[in-house]
Amino acid sequence: MVAVLISEKALIEQIRRMAKTANPAVQTGIGDDCAVLRFLPRRGQLTETLVTTDFTLEGIHFRRDWHPAESVGHRCLARGLSDIAAMGGEPVAAFLSLALPRDLPQAWVGRFARGLISLAERYSVTLAGGDMAESPNGILADIVVVGTVPKGKAMLRSRARPGDRIYVSGELGGSAAAVWVMRKEMRKKSKRTLNPRHYPRHFFPEPRIELGRILREKGLVSAMIDTSDGLSTDLAHICEESGVGAELQAEVIPRACVGKPAREVDLQFALHGGEDYELLFTSRPGKRIPSRIAGVPITHIGQITRQRKIFLRNRGGVGYELQPQGWEHFRRG
Amino acid sequence: MVAVLISEKALIEQIRRMAKTANPAVQTGIGDDCAVLRFLPRRGQLTETLVTTDFTLEGIHFRRDWHPAESVGHRCLARGLSDIAAMGGEPVAAFLSLALPRDLPQAWVGRFARGLISLAERYSVTLAGGDMAESPNGILADIVVVGTVPKGKAMLRSRARPGDRIYVSGELGGSAAAVWVMRKEMRKKSKRTLNPRHYPRHFFPEPRIELGRILREKGLVSAMIDTSDGLSTDLAHICEESGVGAELQAEVIPRACVGKPAREVDLQFALHGGEDYELLFTSRPGKRIPSRIAGVPITHIGQITRQRKIFLRNRGGVGYELQPQGWEHFRRG
Numbered sequence: 041m042v043a044v045l046i047s048e049k050a051l052i053e054q055i056r057r058m059a060k061t062a063n064p065a066v067q068t069g070i071g072d073d074c075a076v077l078r079f080l081p082r083r084g085q086l087t088e089t090l091v092t093t094d095f096t097l098e099g100i101h102f103r104r105d106w107h108p109a110e111s112v113g114h115r116c117l118a119r120g121l122s123d124i125a126a127m128g129g130e131p132v133a134a135f136l137s138l139a140l141p142r143d144l145p146q147a148w149v150g151r152f153a154r155g156l157i158s159l160a161e162r163y164s165v166t167l168a169g170g171d172m173a174e175s176p177n178g179i180l181a182d183i184v185v186v187g188t189v190p191k192g193k194a195m196l197r198s199r200a201r202p203g204d205r206i207y208v209s210g211e212l213g214g215s216a217a218a219v220w221v222m223r224k225e226m227r228k229k230s231k232r233t234l235n236p237r238h239y240p241r242h243f244f245p246e247p248r249i250e251l252g253r254i255l256r257e258k259g260l261v262s263a264m265i266d267t268s269d270g271l272s273t274d275l276a277h278i279c280e281e282s283g284v285g286a287e288l289q290a291e292v293i294p295r296a297c298v299g300k301p302a303r304e305v306d307l308q309f310a311l312h313g314g315e316d317y318e319l320l321f322t323s324r325p326g327k328r329i330p331s332r333i334a335g336v337p338i339t340h341i342g343q344i345t346r347q348r349k350i351f352l353r354n355r356g357g358v359g360y361e362l363q364p365q366g367w368e369h370f371r372r373g
Numbered sequence: 374m375v376a377v378l379i380s381e382k383a384l385i386e387q388i389r390r391m392a393k394t395a396n397p398a399v400q401t402g403i404g405d406d407c408a409v410l411r412f413l414p415r416r417g418q419l420t421e422t423l424v425t426t427d428f429t430l431e432g433i434h435f436r437r438d439w440h441p442a443e444s445v446g447h448r449c450l451a452r453g454l455s456d457i458a459a460m461g462g463e464p465v466a467a468f469l470s471l472a473l474p475r476d477l478p479q480a481w482v483g484r485f486a487r488g489l490i491s492l493a494e495r496y497s498v499t500l501a502g503g504d505m506a507e508s509p510n511g512i513l514a515d516i517v518v519v520g521t522v523p524k525g526k527a528m529l530r531s532r533a534r535p536g537d538r539i540y541v542s543g544e545l546g547g548s549a550a551a552v553w554v555m556r557k558e559m560r561k562k563s564k565r566t567l568n569p570r571h572y573p574r575h576f577f578p579e580p581r582i583e584l585g586r587i588l589r590e591k592g593l594v595s596a597m598i599d600t601s602d603g604l605s606t607d608l609a610h611i612c613e614e615s616g617v618g619a620e621l622q623a624e625v626i627p628r629a630c631v632g633k634p635a636r637e638v639d640l641q642f643a644l645h646g647g648e649d650y651e652l653l654f655t656s657r658p659g660k661r662i663p664s665r666i667a668g669v670p671i672t673h674i675g676q677i678t679r680q681r682k683i684f685l686r687n688r689g690g691v692g693y694e695l696q697p698q699g700w701e702h703f704r705r706g
Contacts, residue, residue, distance in 0.1 A: 067421060070528060073459040073598060073612055074423040074520070076527045079412070088400060089422055090407040093502065093517055094466045099509045100472075126406040137515045139433075169426065176432045176511035182470045184426055184517050187407070192408045196401060265406060281404055331445045 059167035092123035098178035112187030113155030120185030121247035139175035200263035200282035203321035214296025216313020276364040288342035392500035427458035431511035431562030446488030453518030454580035472508035476626035533615035535595035543622035547629025549646020596655040609697035
């Protein structure tokens, strides 16, 4: 056990040296019982604090044979940053709890930390603390991201109203389709064709922080969520929290292109596939939404209705009720 | 998988209903991408935000055959609250990430949540969010506690100076000795004699929030930590972060009484046993420290020295260097 403790200490020191980004709000980071954060009023305006926490579990959220360690670290933090983006917030600090199996090569952890910290640096996020333990089985990570938003300006899920229009950023279904391709190749024991170059947004998703901030500043949003569980499930969250329903137009839902050669994914992936980390938001009818914000395409895909159900309609107007289908990750892989 | 998702949703709803305590700082709790916290200045004074995160892993931090579910939930939150106490802070909100094996009885989770939430209520802590996932193996929990402290007043590990006196609250070694008794009985397959009634502080440790707050308000502390890893390790943390050493008097270290009939624990438990969640602090030589604060005994056990080593001396003045011995939890059980 002493050997493990020493290497744990060495790991914490290694991460502490790597995590140099100093967000000015972080007064005390790694190395005390708690991190100490100081949020000063900005231009005389008080801020509120955002907190989000997300698991990244081996076998559930990633597979070591599919995902390079850098990708696992990047995706771990991206999950939390995407939640901050969905509130229109700015991220400040991250906390990483990491449980590692005794036989894990230390090099894997170094690459994991590099993936996580290089994403953190791009958003001036300080890795300010966490916990480390020995895992009885597989790699377990839990990421906490703390951010800030001007007082009263956080964009909640609960403020959609009948008549609001529904928009989504980027393209949907790509992450689930990439997993589907990898699973198929694994089952057939065929040569691996999909790698991070062919669909970087699955392996290194870019959280929509800038887009979320602009949407907040311009007051364009009534309700917002990120598409971590899939369009059908995430839209159902907005509808439940707002006490409304929705209608989607099937043919306008933007679908990702995945593979080599790249093909547009099936509608089912775009409707139910998770981990795209796009922003799904509603806007009051009078608001003009640009077709591109911060370089990201924005698509009008439907509207909020009074009846508490979600309908999917095709071009002819024929439709059926859409059931939220939760994202299954890699469980059946 | 749908069945698991439905029960996950039911669980989140159950926890949401149970978690009614509304700390006024929590603007938005469970049910959005992030929690939204608002820290207003108190009596014109700005506050800083404290964040701490701690794992509770089955087989590492608890065993289902030793610890009732209520105890596991209580201890999970107590770990985080104790870190807030060690900064002299006041806890505000908790976030629970919980990964559960598919075959875990839902009743276990209900009792776990009750243990956690009833401790939260006593400190006006809102359970404001978290994450839920299926665990590939064993119960995994990660608790985040967010608290507040007046600006610049957090009590850090790094401010001890040579000549400062070292104090500890309560008694040490009880938690490790309780585990030792349970392990011995398990090995011998003898009748289980130790239960929560015989040593409640192992099963239901009370975080020293009130004590930490008073020590901060009265300005009595130069450096502070909680004894989660054991006296030798936690004192080493203070010494490392402050760049100092220490001398302890062996015979005055307060030892817990455990078992039936209750016996004072061996010195080794008091020196190296973790999870007592007492406060270990240093104080400048001129300060008068009461022998009891907020009902908890306070014992003077040594002093800070210039030489960067920790010595343990007995009554005759003979001593040896004390090596920090990390807390092993239940790994060898």
